[in-house]
Amino acid sequence: MATYLEFIQQNEERDGVRFSWNVWPSSRLEATRMVVPLACILTPLKERPDLPPVQYEPVLCSRPTCKAILNPLCQVDYRAKLWACNFCFQRNQFPPAYAGISEVNQPAELMPQFSTVEYVIQRGAQSPLIFLYVVDTCLEEDDLQALKESLQMSLSLLPPDAMVGLITFGRMVQVHELSCEGISKSYVFRGTKDLTAKQIQDMLGLTKPAMPVHPAHPAQPQEHPSISSRFLQPIHKIDMNLTDLLGELQRDPWPVPQGKRPLRSTGVALSIAVGLLEGTFPNTGARIMLFVGGPPTQGPGMVVGDELKVPIRSWHDIEKDNARFMKKATKHYEMLANRAAANGHCVDIYACALDQTGLLEMKCCTNLTGGHMVMGDSFNTSLFKQTFQRIFSKDFNGNFRMAFGATLEVKTSRELKVAGAIGPCVSLNVKGPCVSENELGVGGTSQWKICGLDPTSTLGIYFEVVNQHNAPIPQGGRGAIQFVTHYQHSSTQRRIRATTIARNWADAQSQLKHIEAAFDQEAAAVLMARLGVFRAESEEGPDVLRWLDRQLIRLCQKFGQYTKEDPSSFRLSDSFSLYPQFMFHLRRSPFLQVFNNSPDESSYYRHHFARQDLTQSLIMIQPILYSYSFHGPPESKR
């Protein structure tokens, strides 16, 4: 561990965590003077081929408000079979199963190299993966054809016991029943009418305790685990059926007069998808995959009218407050996103059209639920096809690289509190002793829900040092943070991944050099960028830029070496040297600049920026220019 660089890299590889500061200022006051907040980039499910999950459940601290997981930082009394929680200092008995432990016979979670441990929970019913396709049929013929093929292809990628459902929409919304023989059956909804979840479930016949279907044939017991829905069926049962159904999908038959957009009821379709899953598989991992070929043009969630002569809103319109439907539509999709998130369902949006498709309004669906957002020109492009295929890529174990219904919990030692998180998550509103009153990003909670995530999904977590200046931390004291992620693995197992990290405290006045040296400028840049982008969602662009500038100035002021009135004398240490440059690129990145971007594009960029890991994020901030030659490997250039 020669350098901080190596330390940081090692930490990242092992725990998926990078902190802006790797030595922490020991008081609140000092921390605020550091300009860049104490925060980390966390990739909760970072792929760890070398880390086999343990097949038992974690040992929890018995204090009800703590419940931290036993970790290598805990002090253990092997003889008394006791351990002390390193967050609340509660002393706990080991459970009976740990009777045999000793210094030489330690469980994995006590070994220092296992700062990250993954547990497999055996209890509880396993629920299948659920994929609900929501398909726009207002497409050009070849687009629809390409999409149909992609969808059929995807069926072959799904595990046989995965549940699938199909909703198609255009002017109307059709929920296809997949179990019927001889005649294809679908439930149709008007595309202009917003329905409550209850209504949707009533109309789909989901609310009745016993299904009226086949009560006359009492002997069909093998059916009943998943009777709850005729609309979601295990793929192995209806593979052919669904393939045919997809094959027969027609373009929306309603005539589109000259000068009009097709009527597309995306808002209602999504609402029905959410309602359907809500009624059938609440709190179970599920993926709603929305494929749209244009903007919603009717009903709740409409983004633009059907008159072609009225163009879809631009940034200009939005600034002038001239986007008629935006607020209402956004509200609609936010409501849906929150409902989906509350049930642990994630929403993907695959939008392929030459014009905007309303991603600005719909972005919350993906952003709040951890879904994917794909933007392309046509479904008949390799961009879409390959992207879509990649959704179903598998890891070294043959499992999908996706996880569902995750809850991320953050525990901190007393000197720290959690200020918030930025990423594809929603707050679970869990107040606790470690929740800060100041919010950065989504705050006010120590737990977040991430409905869909993959090994690269990355959040920024922001902390606040709360230790008072006059209560110094003993020399060599370390602050600790534990990230606990409950999630549904793509193998349908429930798992818990616990990562516990610790950093040294340092007095910023006496040991500023240490702190300075432990600055991770790359992480800091990404974390600041996330904050900036987060602000940009709600604030005017120039304000955000000004804020960024001021932060940069203050940072330079604090850590730069210069002679007053002499610009040329300005120096920054190595650990800060790249930071201004990142900020420079960030200022002109599409995440903060909307010029020459449509609102949809901006939403799309921001969406991706808020979930990429550090390397990707940096590349996005500061694109790398590769130069290729016949004489060697590509080199990156400025």
Added chain:
Amino acid sequence: MNLNQSAPPVPPFGQPQPAYLGHHQSSYGGQPGSTTAPTSYGAYNGPVPGYQQTPPPGVSRAPPSSGAPPASTAQGPCGQTAYGQFGQGDVQNGPSSTVQMQRLPGYQPFGSAVLAPVVSQPAVLQPYGPPPTSAQVTAQLAGMQISGAVAPASPPSGLGYGPPTSLASASGSFPNSGLYGSYPQGQAPPLGQAQGHPGAQPPQRSVPPQASSFTPPASGGPRMPSMTGPLLPGQSFGGPPVSQPNHVSSPAPQVLPPGTQMTGPPGPPPPPMHSSQQPGYQLQQNGSYGPTRGPQSNYGSPYPGAAAFGSQPGPPQPLPPKRLDPDAIPSPIQVIEDDRNNRGSEPFVTGVRGQVPPLVTTNFLVKDQGNASPRYIRCTSYNIPCTSDMAKQAQVPLAAVIKPLARLPPEEASPYVVDHGESGPLRCNRCKAYMCPFMQFVEGGRRFQCCFCSCINDVPPQYFQHLDHTGKRVDAYDRPELSLGSYEFLATVDYCKNNKFPSPPAFIFMIDVSYNAIRSGLVRLLCEELKSLLDFLPREGGAEESAVRVGFVTYNKVLHFYNVKSSLAQPQMMVVSDVGDMFVPLLDGFLVNVNESQAVITSLLDQIPEMFADTRETETVFAPVIQAGMEALKAAECAGKLFLFHTSLPIAEAPGKLKNRDDRKLINTDKEKTLFQPQTGAYQTLAKECVAQGCCVDLFLFPNQYVDVATLSVVPQLTGGSVYKYACFQVENDQERFLSDLRRDVQKVVGFDAVMRVRTSTGIRAVDFFGAFYMSNTTDVELAGLDGDKTVTVEFKHDDRLNEESGALLQCALLYTSCAGQRRLRIHNLALNCCTQLADLYRNCETDTLINYMAKFAYRGVLNSPVKTVRDTLITQCAQILACYRKNCASPSSAGQLILPECMKLLPVYLNCVLKSDVLQPGAEVTTDDRAYVRQLVTSMDVAETNVFFYPRLLPLTKSPIENTTEPPAVRASDERLSNGDIYLLENGLNLFLWVGASVQQGVVQSLFGVSSFSQITSGLSVLPVLDNLLSKKVRGLIDSLRAQRSRYMKLIVVKQEDKLETLFKHFLVEDKSLSGGASYVDFLCHMHKEIRQLLS
């Protein structure tokens, strides 16, 4: 109270009578000229003889009568005598007036006589027996009178009065009466008669004129009184009843002419008469009444009962069973037979203005020579009063029953289609009337004057044609619109919705698949049938393939639409659960061409019963279903028809949800009307939308219990659709009826998206409309769909004076889309006469049409007024009509005489049938749904349908020789006409009964039912076994032909005498007192007479 139609005496009367005879035309001609008494008389005589001739047996009577009249000094006497005779029977104004006057006195006496207790009657009878001769007629009259006249006047006075007139009338009959008298006493004879009658009667018929019975010949004044006496007893007594049946039978035979000339014939032939002459019998009865004061008293009591008629719900009348000889009162059967005989043979040529067409019951051909065929338009009167004062005085409703798309017999050509190209049909600039034969071309043909509003219009150059010397266009006979009463124009695009030619219409089948429908087997049956039925959709002209597209929907609590596009391998089902806000989930593939999508449709129809075989869903929706169909048509931008097959009260949560509100306790209360009103206004609103879209709804109901027909039928009613109801549907029993109705309904030619407008000459205008349609303003009748069975009744009122010279013109223009999607205008023109004399009005009335109007008027009335009020209104109006006649047209006569106009002599009996109908006086077994169902059915019935519906046809099957293949002559609908040794068929257009007498010959039973005895016949049987013998073939053939005549399939029910089903059957014997309190014909006639007398006094 002389019952009869106007009698011959007065010239005018004379005319009517002749008419009956068939002579009328000639006679009319003569009569108008009444001045020439001799001729007219001759005519009369002529007819009379004719009548008599028919009834050879009666001849004896006839001679007397006929003889008498002539004998009686020339015309004058005749008239009187005639009156006397007719007095009762015949309304004939002219003669009657004088005669009646005379009679009146006589009658009055009767009235007084009434006081005598019935008991006396027997005794009286005998005494009367002798005197009776003259009495008969009077007797009847007396009965009538009695009701009217409670006067205590002593019999003697009556004698005094009567002698001359009454006697005269009665005299003829007396002999008979005497005989009768004897009969009663000797029961045996009556029986014999009774039996004999059936057979014998037919022949007699000719003789019997009811009228005659009423007004006995002038024979002996004294007789009259005596007669009355005897008669009464006869009736009242046990003995008499027996005789009555006989009488009854006999009267029927008498039917036609009798009325008028009756007077003459009845009197003379006493003894022999019995069998032959029913009239005589009647007379006797009458006579008996008269004599026995008792009867009078009875009458008195009866009257109270009569009074009750108006309100009449239930209380049986205290009256003695029978007062008047039923044979003596006007017989529908006789009238129908006469008309058939007299007018059935020659085609009805429409060239002459104001001609009264033959009755609807007569088979006749029509030659269109400038006026619309009576198949299209029938009027209550073909002679309209010139002023509204006259019209008000007469109270005769002026109405036309219009059936614009009526089906014609194959011998008659359907209306020519005229294509005027781009310019469209030629119309009057001011009133927009269409070119018709009545338009006057002037100025050498360069202009024409509108016959409706008198506006002068230019003739467009391309339409110009020179006039001939009569002022007629040279090409008049080349152009249908200048020479015919009915024709069609091709409409231009200006006549189309949104200025776009319509697309071909569509049929959507919407099938209830709830538990009830599945369990009863309906769905399977229907789907099976549709597979073949779809090949027979209506097509236009010789088109090879129907242009009509079809769509399918099934539903219970939710709706299932089906995509049956031809390119699909299998049908697709689309469920719409959002019943609160219905919409159509698909466009392409919902409405398809049957041939192209044959395979997919067949596959769908195969699968529907399977898919829902295990359903447990019992709740249904209704309004959303119609809404869906309407939206589908709207989306497809076409008109069309929905066929709804529905089983239960729609209680599922949805718009138009209904609750069970059936409450029999409301009957006879002020709230009774709510039973006929829809529960919610939602259906009216829906219907309005349907009409706007040209969406016609035909509803087939299969209820097991109350489904609130009153509400469910709102939409069919307002969209010009039909409602069919099959209570407790079971495939085994009702399959044939349902399928037959369905086939007919699907195949029949329909016009869509129609607007009908009736234009009239200045002076009158259409003010009220009845039928299955919707009106958004006061003039245009909007019909989403209109088929050949649907009829619109239009009432006219004066708004100015009419001119006798120019008459009154009607033009009914119907703009519609044909089943091939062609937009057309169908025009019917009709010219009517106008009169300044009320007598002309009464002489040119059509009672069947009048009843059609009155029934519709009353049936609409029950929506807003208590049923009692409606009934009273009807009775009052009828009384006013007759009273006006009596006052203004009939010759003066005793107030005790009931005098009916010849054309309206059946008005009382028919009106009574209307009053007794299920809607106005429900029996205990009639459900609320039945009433609502019948109510809406009648609303769009044509005249022929209402005629048979209110007065069912009762056909004896075993009376005529088996070899005789023609339809047997009907008998009057009364229990008394049934002989227990015979088999009868009864039909009213909706029901068909086969009544089997208890003592029918075993051979007949065997050959008809294939069982050996009466007791082995299954009661309630609905199909006759197919047996290879003449009788079986004949009866089955007859049943088939009856069914073919009606627009709805009549399910056969075999009823055995004395069986419990017989109650049901007897409900249709409308001349009898009904269980629900409906008056018998005789009682009602008495009541009517009393009403009239009250009006007159």
